[in-house]
Amino acid sequence: MAMEILEERRTSIKEKGNKGGGCCSGDGLRCDTASVAGSVSQRACVYCGARVVLNPITDAFHIVHGPIGCASYTWDIRGSLTSGSELFRNSFSTDLQEKDIVFGGAEKLTRAIDEAVANYAPKLIFVYATCIVGVIGDDVEAVCRNAEKKHGIRVIAVKAPGFSGTKSTGYRMACNALVQLMEPHKEQPKIKGVNILGDYNLAGEMWIIRNYLREMGIPIVATLTGDAAYETLIKAPAAQLNIVQCAGSMMYLAHRMEDEMGVPWMRASFFGVEDTSTALRQVAERLNDDYAKRKAEALISERGAKAEAFLEQYKPHFVGKKAAIFVGGGFKAISLIRQFNEMGIETVVVGTQTGKPEDYEIISSLVNPGTVILDDANPAELETFMKQKGADILVGGVKERPLAYKLGIAFCDHNHERKHALGGFEGVENFTREVNLSINSPVWQFTRSSASFAEATQAQASLVREALAARAAHF
Numbered sequence: 436m437a438m439e440i441l442e443e444r445r446t447s448i449k450e451k452g453n454k455g456g457g458c459c460s461g462d463g464l465r466c467d468t469a470s471v472a473g474s475v476s477q478r479a480c481v482y483c484g485a486r487v488v489l490n491p492i493t494d495a496f497h498i499v500h501g502p503i504g505c506a507s508y509t510w511d512i513r514g515s516l517t518s519g520s521e522l523f524r525n526s527f528s529t530d531l532q533e534k535d536i537v538f539g540g541a542e543k544l545t546r547a548i549d550e551a552v553a554n555y556a557p558k559l560i561f562v563y564a565t566c567i568v569g570v571i572g573d574d575v576e577a578v579c580r581n582a583e584k585k586h587g588i589r590v591i592a593v594k595a596p597g598f599s600g601t602k603s604t605g606y607r608m609a610c611n612a613l614v615q616l617m618e619p620h621k622e623q624p625k626i627k628g629v630n631i632l633g634d635y636n637l638a639g640e641m642w643i644i645r646n647y648l649r650e651m652g653i654p655i656v657a658t659l660t661g662d663a664a665y666e667t668l669i670k671a672p673a674a675q676l677n678i679v680q681c682a683g684s685m686m687y688l689a690h691r692m693e694d695e696m697g698v699p700w701m702r703a704s705f706f707g708v709e710d711t712s713t714a715l716r717q718v719a720e721r722l723n724d725d726y727a728k729r730k731a732e733a734l735i736s737e738r739g740a741k742a743e744a745f746l747e748q749y750k751p752h753f754v755g756k757k758a759a760i761f762v763g764g765g766f767k768a769i770s771l772i773r774q775f776n777e778m779g780i781e782t783v784v785v786g787t788q789t790g791k792p793e794d795y796e797i798i799s800s801l802v803n804p805g806t807v808i809l810d811d812a813n814p815a816e817l818e819t820f821m822k823q824k825g826a827d828i829l830v831g832g833v834k835e836r837p838l839a840y841k842l843g844i845a846f847c848d849h850n851h852e853r854k855h856a857l858g859g860f861e862g863v864e865n866f867t868r869e870v871n872l873s874i875n876s877p878v879w880q881f882t883r884s885s886a887s888f889a890e891a892t893q894a895q896a897s898l899v900r901e902a903l904a905a906r907a908a909h910f
Contacts, residue, residue, distance in 0.1 A: 480597030484605020501565030569596030610688035628654035633681030636661025640858035683764030707774035765794025843882035
């Protein structure tokens with residue numbers, strides 16, 4: 436393994452051997468733990484994890500109780516689309532100052548809630564307790580309870596100090612807030628329909644899934660949380676089934692809803708022809724709906740076949756190409772590996788921020804021997820292994836884009852900021868087209884040279900030394 440890797444990080448990085456085998460069992464990959472201090476982890480904080488889950492609720496009011504930077508950092512963070520209110524696109528903060536830290540910020544938070552109700556009349560308010568609030572000890576829950584009594588609306592505290600865990604902890608805090616919202620409505624009678632958990636309607640992907648299910652005669656009761664609204668969320672306990680798309684952020688909620696509200700769940704992925712087809716069939720099967728089964732097969736025969744035919748045209752352009760993947764959740768990484776397999780592109784590096792042991796077991800079974808599998812990677816590690824394995828494209832988020840371009844490697848954004856849908860059969864065409872345009876762009880012949888990266892770095896260092904020497908001589 437490369438010398439650049441920190442010794443403390445070596446157990447979180449594995450290269451699949453020729454005999455395959457598990458990655459997280461026994462003495463395998465270390466995962467689902469706190470980041471190694473000083474390793475410049477790609478993970479966000481607890482507060483950010485909570486905010487990215489709850490932010491897409493379109494008519495919710497989000498008050499960040501803390502310094503202004505926390506609210507600025509997560510302003511419209513998901514980039515989710517809405518068919519209703521645009522209120523969620525705003526970011527509000529109590530903007531705690533030194534005086535508030537010394538004397539407490541509870542009074543300032545109370546005034547902020549009163550002002551929000553007076554000016555915006557929201558049906559639902561989330562109040563996020565950030566790091567500094569966890570230190571000074573403001574009783575945010577008491578403030579929220581008093582506000583509910585005073586204004587007659589739901590005001591829910593989200594206890595998410597950034598230092599209290601990992602981004603996954605923030606996911607659980609958000610799920611707890613959603614359970615608190617739904618709890619008073621859990622006894623309502625069941626109705627026909629499903630909830631979709633863990634899709635955030637990036638570029639309208641929730642609408643694509645909704646249209647598929649509508650064609651199958653299956654209503655959607657609530658979406659959690661892409662294009663969600665207060666009135667639909669409180670109906671979620673009445674659904675027949677929870678379909679979990681992003682397991683990392685919503686599996687905890689799925690378990691709680693099954694245990695406390697009697698809503699069973701299933702995992703599903705709507706990325707790629709294979710996963711989308713499987714998901715539609717499994718939904719119909721779980722509901723034991725013969726009409727939905729017939730319509731699913733018809734939909735797959737028509738649109739799935741069209742997506743596969745589109746993909747076949749591009750496969751010659753992908754021969755011999757290699758991909759690196761670094762995304763948030765393990766389930767998305769699994770879907771991307773399958774999608775690249777469909778395209779004829781080999782995955783040579785794959786990692787996640789919040790993958791679980793069972794995710795890495797599946798990942799190991801899908802990739803070829805020699806593939807590097809890493810958990811909670813930092814930029815230095817990604818750079819080392821992409822160069823070592825000869826990756827032609829990196830699929831990740833906005834933090835990984837500069838790294839790819841610096842190395843002269845193609846990039847595909849599969850995270851919050853993308854502007855075109857990558858889910859469903861329509862997404863297969865968009866993803867294929869984007870990968871082709873990026874990986875086969877003529878620009879790479881000008882950014883990649885025959886010289887090694889080390890040689891290029893040495894040459895740059897020599898030029899800097901010469902310039903400094905010339906400057907010293909001048910003076």
